[in-house]
Amino acid sequence: MAFTKHFASIPQITYEGAESDNPFAYKYFNPDEKILGKKMKDHMRNAVCYWHTFRGTALDIFGPGTLVRPWEDGTNSQEMALKRTEVVFDFITKLGVEYYCFHDRDVAPEGANVAETNKNLWQVAEKLKQLQKASGVKLLWGTANMFSHPRFSQGAASTPNADVFAYCANSVKEAIDVTKFLGGENYVFWGGREGYNSLLNTDMGREQAHIAKFFQMAVDYAKKAKFDGQFLIEPKACEPTKHQYDFDSATVLGFLRKNGLDKHFKLNIEQNHATLAGHDFNHELAVCVADNALGSIDSNRGDVMNGWDTDQFPNDYRECAQSWGIILKQKGGLGTGGLNYDAKVRRDSYDIEDMFYAHICGIDTWARGLRIAAKIAADGELDKFVKARYSSYDKGIGKEIETGKTDFEKLQAYILKKGEAAPLASARQEYLENLFNKYC
Numbered sequence: 001m002a003f004t005k006h007f008a009s010i011p012q013i014t015y016e017g018a019e020s021d022n023p024f025a026y027k028y029f030n031p032d033e034k035i036l037g038k039k040m041k042d043h044m045r046n047a048v049c050y051w052h053t054f055r056g057t058a059l060d061i062f063g064p065g066t067l068v069r070p071w072e073d074g075t076n077s078q079e080m081a082l083k084r085t086e087v088v089f090d091f092i093t094k095l096g097v098e099y100y101c102f103h104d105r106d107v108a109p110e111g112a113n114v115a116e117t118n119k120n121l122w123q124v125a126e127k128l129k130q131l132q133k134a135s136g137v138k139l140l141w142g143t144a145n146m147f148s149h150p151r152f153s154q155g156a157a158s159t160p161n162a163d164v165f166a167y168c169a170n171s172v173k174e175a176i177d178v179t180k181f182l183g184g185e186n187y188v189f190w191g192g193r194e195g196y197n198s199l200l201n202t203d204m205g206r207e208q209a210h211i212a213k214f215f216q217m218a219v220d221y222a223k224k225a226k227f228d229g230q231f232l233i234e235p236k237a238c239e240p241t242k243h244q245y246d247f248d249s250a251t252v253l254g255f256l257r258k259n260g261l262d263k264h265f266k267l268n269i270e271q272n273h274a275t276l277a278g279h280d281f282n283h284e285l286a287v288c289v290a291d292n293a294l295g296s297i298d299s300n301r302g303d304v305m306n307g308w309d310t311d312q313f314p315n316d317y318r319e320c321a322q323s324w325g326i327i328l329k330q331k332g333g334l335g336t337g338g339l340n341y342d343a344k345v346r347r348d349s350y351d352i353e354d355m356f357y358a359h360i361c362g363i364d365t366w367a368r369g370l371r372i373a374a375k376i377a378a379d380g381e382l383d384k385f386v387k388a389r390y391s392s393y394d395k396g397i398g399k400e401i402e403t404g405k406t407d408f409e410k411l412q413a414y415i416l417k418k419g420e421a422a423p424l425a426s427a428r429q430e431y432l433e434n435l436f437n438k439y440c
């Protein structure tokens with residue numbers, strides 16, 4: 001079923017297996033195949049992002065957009081917004097993907113005033129609901145864009161201007177309502193301009209306190225509105241601001257705890273944001289999983305040779321194999337989250353075909369990683385090694401440490417009696433790297 005003719009020349013994307021030479025087929029993603037007791041599609045919960053794939057034109061600071069899409073009429077009108085929705089759903093269904101994500105401003109333009117802006121959003125939401133119903137595609141998460149319009153140039157909840165704060169309250173309230181209306185399973189907060197460019201003009205303590213107030217109001221409103229989706233915060237170190245307050249997972253988790261918000265939020269981790277913070281992606285996942293706080297993933301990659309947010313489609317299946325090893329340690333894996341391909345085709349990948357190749361690559365990268373992670377889990381060697389490495393805590397003095405049955409004085413008496421700690425076993429990093437290679 002197609003709503004438009006725009007992808008008529010592209011075949012339905014299905015699984016053909018690793019031997020296939022068909023560029024319009026999945027080689028590793030077989031949606032209904034069970035891996036570790038669960039369908040691949042239910043582990044992954046793939047989502048197309050509305051902004052890069054349907055609102056991005058690949059403009060950069062050196063030149064205008066290069067992606068000329070035949071369905072676009074060159075305007076940001078409400079009429080175009082309504083028409084575009086059908087093309088979006090055609091793309092998602094042709095890919096065989098089940099979810100999508102959007103910002104309010106991706107789907108509907110601002111009006112002449114706040115009331116008109118809200119009206120535009122709801123009109124498109126009605127259309128999206130019909131399309132979801134007709135196609136079976138679901139909303140993974142919704143969010144509000146509070147970083148593009150000039151009114152947000154000095155922050156959203158961290159703005160020095162209380163009217164802008166109020167404006168943001170309206171945006172998030174409406175976006176939560178629309179997300180609920182569309183059955184969205186999560187709601188994301190990415191604080192694009194929640195940071196500073198200069199400390200000379202910034203009261204950091206006050207700005208952070210305002211963000212905490214804003215989050216608390218969002219929690220209170222969700223309760224009132226009976227929105228039971230998961231709230232997610234998406235950390236990013238910088239860009240567009242010099243320093244973003246939600247710098248990385250550890251910072252966000254500390255902030256949430258400090259403000260008594262930790263039980264209401266999980267995190268949405270983006271690969272390229274992790275590297276901007278000087279971490280690798282899997283570090284960020286591990287920080288979240290250690291805190292049972294991994295909510296969802298925005299999947300992309302940076303370029304190792306430059307340091308900004310290039311948002312390329314992921315292609316490193318070895319990294320993703322390790323990611324799955326971490327994700328699957330959290331009960332329920334990604335839970336209500338999923339893999340949102342927050343990535344854009346390159347400026348010189350002009351064709352509609354490129355949109356498909358890009359998503360096929362991202363989805364297959366994660367699917368191949370999942371297959372490798374399943375082999376690692378089935379073999380059990382790696383898990384056995386890690387368990388053995390910490391086995392001194394399974395009995396005796398180690399068990400007393402873990403269960404809180406000892407203290408400094410008792411431990412001192414213990415080690416004085418022993419005279420020296422037991423010798424350490426090798427951490428075997430190189431052996432384990434060889435082992436990992438064997439599965440890939």
Ligand code: XUL
Nearest residue numbers: 143190234270298309342
């Ligand atoms: C920006 C980014 C956003 C969020 C949603 O770097 O990742 O698109 O995912 O606001």
Ligand code: CO
Nearest residue numbers: 234270298342
């Ligand atoms: Co993102």
